Amino acid sequence: MQMDWFPLWLSLRVAFLSTAIAFAIGLWLAYILANREFRGKEVLDAAVTLPLVLPPTVLGYYLLVLLAGNSPLGRLWEHVFGSPLVFTWKAAVMAALLHALPLLVKSARAALESVDRSLERAARNLGASEWRLFWRVTLPLARRSIFAAVALAFARSLGDFGVTLMVAGNIPGRTQTLAVAIYDAVEAGNTAVARTLVLIISAVALLILTLANRWSPR
Amino acid sequence: MIRARLRKTFPARPDSASFSLDLEFQAAAGGTVLFGPSGAGKTLTLDLIAGFLRPDDGRILLDDEILFDGAAGVCLAPQARNCGYVFQNYALFPHMTLRQNLEFAAERRPRLERHRRVNEMLERFRLSDAAGRRPHEVSGGQRQRCSIARALIGAPRLLLFDEPAQGLDAPLRAEFYEVLRQVRTEFKTPMLLVTHDLDECFELGEEMLVVREGRLVQSGPPASILDQPANVDVARLLGVFNLIPAEIRALDPGRNTSKVQMGEYELDGPYFPGHLKGDRVTICTRPELLAARARNGRPGGNQIPAKLERAVEKPQGIRLEFAGGIAVDLGRSEYEQIRDAKEWLIEFPRESLRVL
Numbered sequence: 154m155q156m157d158w159f160p161l162w163l164s165l166r167v168a169f170l171s172t173a174i175a176f177a178i179g180l181w182l183a184y185i186l187a188n189r190e191f192r193g194k195e196v197l198d199a200a201v202t203l204p205l206v207l208p209p210t211v212l213g214y215y216l217l218v219l220l221a222g223n224s225p226l227g228r229l230w231e232h233v234f235g236s237p238l239v240f241t242w243k244a245a246v247m248a249a250l251l252h253a254l255p256l257l258v259k260s261a262r263a264a265l266e267s268v269d270r271s272l273e274r275a276a277r278n279l280g281a282s283e284w285r286l287f288w289r290v291t292l293p294l295a296r297r298s299i300f301a302a303v304a305l306a307f308a309r310s311l312g313d314f315g316v317t318l319m320v321a322g323n324i325p326g327r328t329q330t331l332a333v334a335i336y337d338a339v340e341a342g343n344t345a346v347a348r349t350l351v352l353i354i355s356a357v358a359l360l361i362l363t364l365a366n367r368w369s370p371r
Numbered sequence: 372m373i374r375a376r377l378r379k380t381f382p383a384r385p386d387s388a389s390f391s392l393d394l395e396f397q398a399a400a401g402g403t404v405l406f407g408p409s410g411a412g413k414t415l416t417l418d419l420i421a422g423f424l425r426p427d428d429g430r431i432l433l434d435d436e437i438l439f440d441g442a443a444g445v446c447l448a449p450q451a452r453n454c455g456y457v458f459q460n461y462a463l464f465p466h467m468t469l470r471q472n473l474e475f476a477a478e479r480r481p482r483l484e485r486h487r488r489v490n491e492m493l494e495r496f497r498l499s500d501a502a503g504r505r506p507h508e509v510s511g512g513q514r515q516r517c518s519i520a521r522a523l524i525g526a527p528r529l530l531l532f533d534e535p536a537q538g539l540d541a542p543l544r545a546e547f548y549e550v551l552r553q554v555r556t557e558f559k560t561p562m563l564l565v566t567h568d569l570d571e572c573f574e575l576g577e578e579m580l581v582v583r584e585g586r587l588v589q590s591g592p593p594a595s596i597l598d599q600p601a602n603v604d605v606a607r608l609l610g611v612f613n614l615i616p617a618e619i620r621a622l623d624p625g626r627n628t629s630k631v632q633m634g635e636y637e638l639d640g641p642y643f644p645g646h647l648k649g650d651r652v653t654i655c656t657r658p659e660l661l662a663a664r665a666r667n668g669r670p671g672g673n674q675i676p677a678k679l680e681r682a683v684e685k686p687q688g689i690r691l692e693f694a695g696g697i698a699v700d701l702g703r704s705e706y707e708q709i710r711d712a713k714e715w716l717i718e719f720p721r722e723s724l725r726v727l
Contacts, residue, residue: 274423275462277449279476280525289475293466 156346159326160334161353163242167330168310171249175306179257180299184287186258187265201258204251209315212251216320220247242328245321249310256309260302264295297368304365308358372399372561373529376429377419378441392416392585398529402555402562404576404593406569408608412585413565414459417531420563421456422449433528455522455530455560459537461514463506469493469517470502476524488524495557496520496550511539512546519550523558530554532564536571548574569597569609581605597657603727606655613661613697615654619726622648631726634695636675640724652726659700660723663691665712674716682706693717 186198204212221227222237230238238244268291276286292299314332321328323337331354338347374397383389392412405413418424420431420438428441433454438447463472473492477485493499496516501509506517515535522530535551536544554560564575572579572593579596581589588608589601600606606614620637621630627642633654646652670676677693689706691699699717 269462271458271460271462272464274421274449275456275458275464276475277423278421278452278454278456279521280450280453280479281475282450285478290464294464 156349157325157334160329160331160350163245163329164311164331164354167242167245167249168307170246171253171310172303172307174246175250175253175257175310176303179254179302179306180261182254182258183261183265186262198258198262202255205255209313210319213248213316213319216244216247216251216316220244220320239320240322240324240328242321245313245317245328245330248316248320249313251316252313253306253310256306257302260305261295261299264298264302265291267298268294300368301365304361304368308361308365311354311358311361372434373397373420373563374430374432375416375420377416377426377431378428379415379419379424379426390585392419394582394585394587396580396587396590398561398563398578398580400559400561401577402551402564402575403578403580404572405563405565405580405582406567406572406576406608407582408567410584411582413567413582414533416582417456417533417563417565420452420529421454421531422447422452453525453527453529455525455527457518457522457530457532457535459533459535461506461518463514463518463521465506468503468505469498469509469513472506472517472521473524476521479525492520492524512543515539515543515547516550519554523554523560527560530560530562532562534565534567536566536568551575569593569611581608583608599725600655600727603653603655606653606727611657613654613656613658614727615656615695615697617652617654617726619643619646619648619650619652622646631724633675636670638673638675638719638724639721640726641722643726646726650726655725655727656719656723658690658698660720661697661699662718662720663699663701663709664716664718665709666714666716670716671718673721674718677715677717679715682710691715 182201186194217239218224219226220230220238222231222239227238238247272290272294273286276290281289312332313330314336317330318333321330323329323333329337331350335347335350335354338344338350376395378393380391381387381389390412392415394412394416405416407413415424419426422438425446426439426441429439430437430441431439433452437445438452439445464475467475470489470493473489474485477488480488493502496519498513498517498520501513506514509517536547539547551562555562562575564571566572576593579591579593580587581596583604589596589605596605597609597611600609600612603614606612615633617631617633619629620632622642623629624642624644629640629642631638631640631652631654664674666676677695677697679691680694681692683690683692685700688700688702691701693699693715697717
């Protein structure tokens with residue numbers, strides 16, 4: 154059996170990057186949703202949650218339209234980075250991000266909202282700015298749930314198949330992630346490779362979810 | 372010195388009726404107690420002063436500074452108001468040690484001064500030994516002292532307390548009153564306290580504001596409010612009175628006397644200013660000012676026969692509950708002498724009578 158470890162490393166790299174981006178954007182969105190009152194707040198929440206329920210083909214289609222070379226975003230990307238985004242491993246990061254973000258926003262919003270309001274009032278009463286209140290009181294108190302959400306988002310980004318296939322394609326050694334490689338191996342009758350990759354991804358996911366459970370507040 | 376005129380309305384919701392607060396009051400140095408039943412708007416008043424909620428209209432003046440002015444559109448953020456707030460559950464940051472809790476509150480001061488100030492407060496509130504521990508690792512009394520020290524460390528111009536002794540056992544409560552007396556003499560910060568405990572009003576308040584359904588119904592020193600409640604509602608809120616319907620039959624300001632008809636009996640009382648002969652009134656007397664006697668023969672002056680329903684043991688003595696809802700408090704030894712009486716008389720001392 155000739156094992157190619159590239160898909161595993163690519164998947165890990167994609168998952169790390171998309172989780173990091175999802176963490177930054179997701180925490181900000183969660184903060185807005187948990188603390189601000191504005192029109193369309195629940196619509197925003199629903200829009201962020203949408204990727205959890207839409208079929209991968211629909212998501213892939215949206216991403217293609219949004220990021221393709223002739224779209225404004227796609228042109229901007231090409232202008233800044235000098236090469237197109239779609240059908241590169243970076244597009245796989247975008248695909249994974251789409252799955253990681255809703256998980257993070259949902260859990261982080263709930264975590265931030267579960268922090269005792271009287272503690273936030275106390276902090277304001279003691280002269281703390283909203284910034285300091287967030288970093289010194291709210292976030293530390295919600296950190297266990299947020300760690301758990303990050304772990305969940307990471308595990309989810311590891312496993313995307315459909316969207317990745319549509320926007321990043323299946324280019325061995327370039328954009329072929331673990332999930333896609335497994336599909337390829339099964340199609341090619343390469344059951345030994347498929348079995349090994351399946352076991353690896355299951356073990357990694359199990360490990361991460363176990364850690365997430367341990368971090369969740371009891 | 373705080374002067375406040377507050378208006379705030381909450382429309383009815385599926386799970387709550389509408390509520391409107393319309394209060395005007397001032398609180399000077401010393402302790403001022405907001406007294407009232409739950410749901411009267413007491414905590415809401417504190418939240419409006421602290422700036423957690425915005426009044427619909429009104430004005431809040433702390434010393435010479437405007438914290439809120441509805442007409443001028445001024446509304447300072449809670450951060451800028453400099454009112455210490457001691458929360459009902461203390462709201463200590465659970466992930467910080469007691470020392471860190473104080474440091475958090477002192478963070479706007481220069482580093483060296485902050486350190487000195489934190490140590491000074493830890494010492495004053497006897498927290499030095501527990502300073503390195505977190506709130507859940509220390510005793511209830513230490514938590515309480517820490518929350519007061521934290522509120523005081525920024526040298527606030529006003530201290531707000533939300534039901535501070537709620538749910539405390541008797542020793543902790545006594546300790547808390549002691550700490551507050553210390554705060555009052557050492558820091559001289561005016562205090563505004565919310566409570567629905569009458570004993571606490573006497574412990575902590577020089578001034579008492581009686582609030583009911585969002586309105587101020589009476590204000591004054593606790594003793595004078597207890598001596599002469601403004602109306603039947605206030606008397607009910609205080610919850611320590613016998614309230615008996617009666618009619619004024621005679622009034623004589625010259626001799627300072629009056630006669631009131633209570634059922635089939637007539638009682639002598641002092642002159643009641645502001646009332647007229649024939650007024651239907653409510654007699655308001657405190658159970659500990661009445662006397663109970665064994666009946667032998669005809670009732671004397673200001674005595675009425677009554678049927679004893681129950682004798683209830685209380686920490687302070689015995690409470691006798693008579694038919695018609697009249698209660699009389701007696702000392703234990705007093706009660707022992709007459710406990711076997713078959714028939715009873717209640718005696719209403721002339722000076723104990725108030726009419727509302």
